[in-house]
Amino acid sequence: MSQRKKLSILGLSMPASFLLVICFVFPLGYILVTTLAEDGPEYYIKFLTDPFYLKVLWRTVWISLVCTGVSLLFGYPTAYFLARTRSRMKNMLLIVTIFPFLVSAVVRAYGWQVILGKRGIVNQFLMAVGLVHKPLVILNTWMAVVIGMVHLLIPYMILSIAGVIQNIDPNVEYASYSLGCNKRETFWKVIFPLSAPGIISGCILVFTLSITSFVTPQLLGGAKFVMMSQLVDSQINTVFNLSFAAAISYILLFIILLFQFLANWSTKGIMNRVGGGGKRA
Amino acid sequence: MRDLRKPGWVSIVLSAFTFLFLLFPLVIIIFASFSPTQILKFPPQSFSLQWYENIFTSSSKFIQGLIYSLEIGAVATVVDIALGVMACLAVSRYTFKGRQALTVFFTSPMFVPSITFGFVLLRIFTRMHGVSAFIQILTGHVVIILPYIIRNTLAIMSGFDWNLEDASASLGADPVYTFFHVTLPLVSPGITAGALLAFLYSFDEAVVARLLHGINFNTLPVIIMNYMTFDFDPTVAAISSILIVASLLLMIVVERVIGLDVFLKS
């Protein structure tokens, strides 16, 4: 490598690296070390042995799994539609998909409060048609959290998958038809496997964002339905136990990193084989 | 001929449902903002602008929060465009050992939960004393949104023909001229898309901003969140409606200027 090239790489990557080291890597490392030095592993052990906290962890994981599954179930067909439609509405529908991205999670959670609340739209409707006589309790249950989170995260799933489907070489598909596969067989044998990288990255993204989410469970689940991030928040803002907050923060971070590592490792084979979703060379 | 690549009815029905699901709460919010009563009644009986008035008169200082949010988002985005574009040039113009690792490093804030990062910054800044809430939140946001700019810029740079820079050099243009007249114009759609997402992320971010808030310094999402906890009237719907319409306009401008396909690339 020439001297000039080395200098260019160094010079160009320096400012961002500097920022990340000073404001990101150092604080994360420093607080981890100092809290461990001050408190030892006590709070980590407390978290990992107390059934109450383990239940919160378990709840966070299964809610995230449900959100990922529902997002995939509805996101995949939507992505397929967006990638393939030649309707003049395509751009408008793409706006509908991307647009919620641009609207704050707080605002969107508010919308669901109006809809799912005790005197919300859904209950008004159900009582008006006489299906129920007492308002249903949806808000502050797992249902409200799942609805809110899917609404928040499904665009990530759709865009990850649509990008990949759009890049599948049409001739691969035509080849399958010419070899005697009908539309459904072609979908399951060609398109679906080739879109695997989009599905994988979409699922990893949605799961990660669900497991760390705070605003949506806080506003739609409330104190009755606590997830990991809320636990940290309550330790900081109501219990004032910063040592415990630190332990939970780092446990959450560790879970995310472990999950990312496992997900990347276990899907490496698929990613390598199908490349960027059969991306054109 | 029957077009075999057209979406089938399963995909049409499920995607129609998804699109309605995505739009539903946003439409409801807009209805709620004009509601004459505290609780939105369906179908709406009459129409009122009182909640819009309330934005300006409420003790919750929505407008001040809006300004703070805009300021932090703008500064963080501008800083990160500079840092991010430079970093992207380093990892996409050259091939070298450790390039992949460096890319992962640049996007690493994406893998850290906001609550963890916010908490860590809170502890650091408490020890440092005297750092303003503006700087505290700005620091957090500059780190959090960097990956968004990097990812979008990298996506477009990976398809960039670096021969163009060589062609420019062979025609006598120095590297700075080449960057501003050849490279930048051709990668700017990616940068714009990344900057837009990054700005909105910062503008909407409520976790770090909530932890690092100052006594008189709250960003708009935090103010809305707090307001929702204590009052439940459609003032939030009114301000949300304004944000929704603003986002929609922004979206349309983006669609016209750079197209939406950039969002499918990253």
Place this chain on the structure above:
Amino acid sequence: MSYLEIDNLTKQFGATTAVDHFNLHVEQGEMVALLGGSGCGKTTILRMIAGFLEPTEGSIRINGRTMNEIPPYKRNVAIFFQNYALFPHLTVYNNIAYGLKQKKMPKAEIQKKVADFVHLVRLEGLEKRYPRELSGGQQQRVALARALVMEPSVLLLDEPLSNLDAKLRIEMQVEIRQLQKKLNVTTIIVTHDQEEAVSLADKILVMSEGHLLQEGDPREVFNYPASPFLADFMGFTNFIYGTLQEVKDGKYYISARKTGEMLVAGGNAPADLKTGDSVVAAIRPGNVAGVSGRQDDRKENIYTGRVSAVTYKGNISQVDILEAFDTPLHMHCADYTGPMDGGEVTVYLPPEKLLIYKA
């Protein structure tokens, strides 16, 4: 002193040596072709001359000035890229004017020069178009005009014709040659196509794996490749192995392994060839002549074999012949009317068309 002097040029990428002590001297206005397969180092040399790569060792001098430390944008070396590398966001006019603007030339002068070159490459009326609105041939002319308008000290052409169809390619060959002579610009062309090199260049350098294999004028390189490897590359795809029996009056008599005697005029024969050496004779398929049923008065180099396949290739037919030698023999005929698969065929290998090498 030559106009462009390249001495001991070496480039290493890690442990691999892409170019190994390469030397080349080019006179002002000369056109030199670097010919070789992919990975032979020809493009690496080009990029070092342009200044995009730094040599590991050796020097490049243009007009007496050493270029090693000079950045590409100060060399005035224009390069034509294989994929043209036109600026997609600039019009034809602005692509061509790009370099002139760097020179801070007055606007009126830029306009005049661009107009001249637009005329020269016959692109009138397309000045306001964007590259993606042009055909492949038109894009190529823009790239050529963009490079030539700079009046470069050296023009580098990287596989200039590889993206064009056959008809356009021949047209552009003529055009490039004419422009190059007219402007008298020192030019180096990199190509893997021997015909392109032969028809364009004043001098050809054949390369493989970073080494120079042969250097000479096109006729010499085309007709007398220096080794069996080069012969194969130059289209002498028939090889006949044997032993040298006798050298008489500058003629070489070989006993081929299967068929017996063969006479070679030996225009390329190495001086140290002696009786008893293992040799290989090479001939282009196009120079193998079919002999119709009746024997004519020629005595030597007549062989009989069996047709294994006849492949129609448009303007020629390729006939594969087995059993004449221990390796299959290919013959190209304009219109072949002889026996088909399995039939017996007699061929004549003209001695003056045969090359001889040490095996």
